[in-house]
Amino acid sequence: MTVNGHLEMVDQLYAEYQIPSHLTHKFPIIMIPGGGQTGTEFTGTPDGREGWRQYFLRQGYEVYVLDGVGRGRAYYAADVYGPTVQLDVEHYKYKIFSPEKYNLYPQAHLHTQWPFKSEPGDPVFDQVVAAAMPGIGDWPEVMTLSRDAIVALLQKIGPAILLTHSQSGPYGWLVADSHPELVKAIVAVEPNGPPFYDIVEIGPPNWFRDSAFKRRPWGVTSIPMNYSPPAEASGLVAVQQEKPDNPDVARCWLQAAPAHQLPNLKTVPILLVTSEASFANSYDNCTDKFLEQAGVHPTWMKLGEIGIHGNSHVMTIEMNNMEVAAALYRWLDAAPVDDRLK
Numbered sequence: 231m232t233v234n235g236h237l238e239m240v241d242q243l244y245a246e247y248q249i250p251s252h253l254t255h256k257f258p259i260i261m262i263p264g265g266g267q268t269g270t271e272f273t274g275t276p277d278g279r280e281g282w283r284q285y286f287l288r289q290g291y292e293v294y295v296l297d298g299v300g301r302g303r304a305y306y307a308a309d310v311y312g313p314t315v316q317l318d319v320e321h322y323k324y325k326i327f328s329p330e331k332y333n334l335y336p337q338a339h340l341h342t343q344w345p346f347k348s349e350p351g352d353p354v355f356d357q358v359v360a361a362a363m364p365g366i367g368d369w370p371e372v373m374t375l376s377r378d379a380i381v382a383l384l385q386k387i388g389p390a391i392l393l394t395h396s397q398s399g400p401y402g403w404l405v406a407d408s409h410p411e412l413v414k415a416i417v418a419v420e421p422n423g424p425p426f427y428d429i430v431e432i433g434p435p436n437w438f439r440d441s442a443f444k445r446r447p448w449g450v451t452s453i454p455m456n457y458s459p460p461a462e463a464s465g466l467v468a469v470q471q472e473k474p475d476n477p478d479v480a481r482c483w484l485q486a487a488p489a490h491q492l493p494n495l496k497t498v499p500i501l502l503v504t505s506e507a508s509f510a511n512s513y514d515n516c517t518d519k520f521l522e523q524a525g526v527h528p529t530w531m532k533l534g535e536i537g538i539h540g541n542s543h544v545m546t547i548e549m550n551n552m553e554v555a556a557a558l559y560r561w562l563d564a565a566p567v568d569d570r571l572k
Contacts, residue, residue, distance in 0.1 A: 233309045240311075243379040244269075244297035244304040248283070254290030255569045257390050257414045260383070261295045262376075264396030265422075266317040266362045268302035269295035271395070275547040276357035277346065282393075282546060285555040294383070294390070298398065299375040300366045311371070314364035322359055323348055325431075325509055326544050334431035334509070335438070336478035341507035342540030343548035358547070365397075369445060369452045377404040377453075384412040391562065391569075395419040395546060400451045407455045407494045414567050415499040417558055418528075420543055424513035425449045425520040426468045426483040431509055438480040438512065444468070449485065449520055457490035457524075466490060475515050482516035484523055491525040499565045500526065503558065505541035506534030531561065 231240050246269070247258070261272040261283065272295050274281045283293050300306045306314070324331070328348035329338035346354040366372040380401060384390055389412050394402040399421020406413040426449060428441040447465025448455050457466070467486040474481045500521070504514040511532075518530045533541055538553055545554045562569070 231307075231310065233307065238307045238310065239305060240307045241299060241375055241379060242304055243299050243376070243383070244302060245294050245383055247292060247294045248287055249292045250287045250290055252290055253292060255292070257567070257569055258292035258294055258387065259286050259391045259393055259417075260380070261293065261393045262380070262395065262398040262401055263296065263298065264394075264398055266365065266397075267395075268297045268361065268363055270361055271544075271546045275551065276354045276361070279551070282551065282555045285552055286559065289559055294387070296380075296383075298365065299372065299379050301363050306364070306366075311366045311368075313367045315367035316364045317362055319350060319359055322355070322362075326542055327355065327358075329507065329509065329542060332433075334433045335512045337507050337511045338509075339507075340534070340540060341542050343507075343545070343550055344542060345549060373400055373404060373451060373453050376401040377408060380405050381409055381412070384409065388412075389414050391415045391417065391567070393417040393419070393558075394421060396543065397422050399423070400446070403450050403495065404453070404455065406498045407492065410494045410497050413498050414569065415501070415562065415565055417501045417503065417562070419503045419545070419558075420505065420508060420510035420514060421450070421502070421517060422446075423450065423510070424480065424482065424516035426466075429480045429513055431512070437478075440470075440480075440483075449524070450517065455492060456494055458493050459490060461490055475519075478512065479515050480513050482513075482519055484516070484520055489523045489525075492521075493525070495521070495524070495526045499567055500528035501558070501561050501565070502528045502530045503554075504530070504532050505543065505545050505554075506532075506539050507541055508543040508545075510543055529561065529565075531557065533557065 330341045392402045402416045468483045471481045
């Protein structure tokens with residue numbers, strides 16, 4: 231693209247891949263990082279342990295690890311992408327590393343899997359924060375660019391399993407919606423949500439309030455999806471539950487009846503993963519309910535209910551990250567995906 235009289239490369243992502251010597255699965259796993267992160271969230275931990283990439287390579291998967299469009303090793307074209315968005319250090323303290331100290335949501339006190347100091351000056355804390363990257367601030371734009379870039383990668387390498395985390399969750403929905411034949415399964419680790427409106431954690435006694443801005447007017451995305459019947463140009467009509475599913479979660483915003491359906495996602499096996507002590511535990515039930523309402527039937531894996539305790543939103547790098555990876559692998563191994571090489 232020509233920008234201000236000179237050529238710039240734009241709209242690309244960065245992908246690196248490894249193929250194990252003993253390849254046992256037909257379809258690779260594509261690991262897509264969350265907000266403020268690069269692919270390093272999957273390649274190792276800040277205190278020197280192995281990451282999810284190594285685990286799945288050992289299980290016989292070819293693994294692709296991405297840096298998203300305009301982040302990390304995918305050049306940020308400021309004249310094209312506009313202002314950046316960055317995560318601040320306080321965000322890491324109260325929502326990621328030590329939520330139990332701040333008690334902003336009901337599950338926070340359960341957090342045990344980050345046994346390092348959660349203050350600037352601690353080497354592990356500083357390592358994580360130093361790796362945080364700015365990103366594209368325009369949510370509809372980053373979703374559009376990410377969907378198209380991941381589709382281009384799949385068209386080059388063939389069908390794959392998408393493993394998304396946090397901000398990249400909507401990319402999985404969008405790619406599968408636009409090209410279901412290229413997506414063999416989605417592992418959505420605490421995908422960005424909840425449907426329609428963000429929630430703000432405010433502590434007891436009320437715990438939550440809704441944001442004023444409808445960030446995801448198409449339910450789980452900021453840009454249109456292929457609903458049946460088609461959604462209006464402005465998105466879907468949302469209605470809020472009168473009461474939450476239980477006292478520890480937010481009231482969900484769901485579709486007004488009759489609910490529009492997502493036919494392209496119905497054919498894709500989907501795993502929704504929620505950790506015990508994460509802020510996402512306050513609203514992932516809403517994402518699950520929304521998908522069910524749209525005719526999609528994900529498997530919802532609540533880590534605490536299967537004996538994996540104490541995790542926050544960054545289970546990819548916490549002390550028991552390999553225990554979580556093993557749970558994801560067991561689901562993939564049992565999922566209706568013809569994935570084993572004969």
